[in-house]
Amino acid sequence: MSLEKTYPKEVKQILAKYPPEGKRSAVMPLLFLAQREEGYITKAAIEDIAQLLDITTTEIDAVITFYTLYHQEKAGKYRVQVCNDLPCALRGADKFLEDLCENLAIKVGETTPDGAITLEAVACLAACNNAPMFQTQGPDGIKYYENMTVAKTMDVIQTLKHAGKEAE
């Protein structure tokens, strides 16, 4: 694959943000771009970015594995990422996550059989006042859902599943 061919406008915009001596800064936004379609970063994409920025694939691997929002394995179309850190947990996030698992009939880290949703527990998302909350990570980026109940979440998930099918 070639990011420059698939997303010429986006690649140009990203590279324009940084000075020539700071070209490597583009690696993180380019990785998000490479992840957009499939939800994970392929070996081919890494080689492509390495060539584009004149750095090694090892250097890119080091970046990918450091940050939690980059993925190298296929998961559900949408990742539902529930915060259960201290402030959220003080407002019922642990119970919320447990009930959500039960409703989806999967454990944390697992994907629904239709391949639509992967459920994850993540670190603080800066929405402690609106717990329980989660974010979705999918083809359209990252979105927040706050002051949630399990019923409301199941509605969101239905909508996501529908949107996923429409796109295909």
Next chain:
Amino acid sequence: MAYVLLRHREIPDLHKIDVYKKNGGLAAFKNAVTKMTPAEVIDVVKNSGLRGRGGAGFSTGMKWSFIDAKSWPHYIVANADESEPGTFKDREIMESNPLQFLEGLAIGAYAVGAHTAYIYLRGEFWQVADILDAKIAEMEKAGYLGDNLFGTDFSLRIYTHLGAGAYICGEETALLESLEGKRGQPRVRPPFPPSVGLYNKPTIINNVETFTNVPMILANGADWYKSMGTADSAGVKIFSLSGRVRRPGNYELPFGTTFRELIYGEKYGAGVQDSRTVKAIMPAGASSSMIVVNGDDKVLDTPMDYASVRTLRAELGSASVIVLDDTVNINWVINKTIRFFKHESCGKCTPCREGTFWMNKIVQRVSGEDRTQKDLDLLMSVAKQMQGRCLCALGDFSTMAVTTGMERFPEDFQVKQ
């Protein structure tokens, strides 16, 4: 009291550039660039007593004056990595009063001679980045960003940059590494960023809330700003209130407001859920030392400013006040905080990488009723050995709740005889 930072709560549509300008917006920036020298801007900020809102509380004007004038170009970076459990103030500012933040950043850029500014946002703030990109474009169109602003030789571009999920990138040198496209691991200091920062050039990094104060300070003067707050902590602060209160949220209050006012005030926290009593307060998010309350009036009546909170053997930090009531076991709390820090330790320095790993293992044994004195001693010993020995503050932060929790709430760590 009129808002200084959360002005969108009083002025509808403040995020729109015409509304913002009608309410005095962008005049301070234009005035600074056309009528003031950078040194004069820095003096006003210095005299206002503004201290960094990211947690460290360092004088903003002083920091700006450290920029190395012998090395060019200069950069300015807004730290929008907001990741401390319990903090959610910068997000509200950027979503609802974005222009005031951007104006503050622009003024800062002028003051330190930077023609390029970056906003480093935590990767999850995808929607916030979209908002800021749109506002930056509007400012460019209106002639407030770009080349030769207001007919002067000052030019400025602002760019957003998304991280990808790493708490450590809120540490300023880790942020710079990340912005350079590397793993977000802190640098050894000195040199400090005002001499060697982004791309090895002089760089000033401030928190979003810090920048957002600046337009109001320039518009109304240093004395006006100092008239709010306390002698030690000038001005106003956004307190992010979370945990077991009835009304969690962001509350902008002058420094020196008491914990009681924030937690029990009808307009603020409105009291503890289920009318329980406050057992403990963590004033600086998960990095806090635990303040023992147990209904003690004296503690609740302590003013929230840097110096007063220190008398309670804690730090105010970023003022992310987590309230724990008497149903909460401190044992469970440290289990949560250690798990967080173990996950977020960057792995660069040994005490933090190994320390958080082992604390996380031991704390799970300590959680159960069959905990042993040996495990408790070991946990305390690991935590104390980390303190003062890590490369950056994360290592120390990870131990604060552990040592103070165990020392100040021994009843939650009892060993069955």
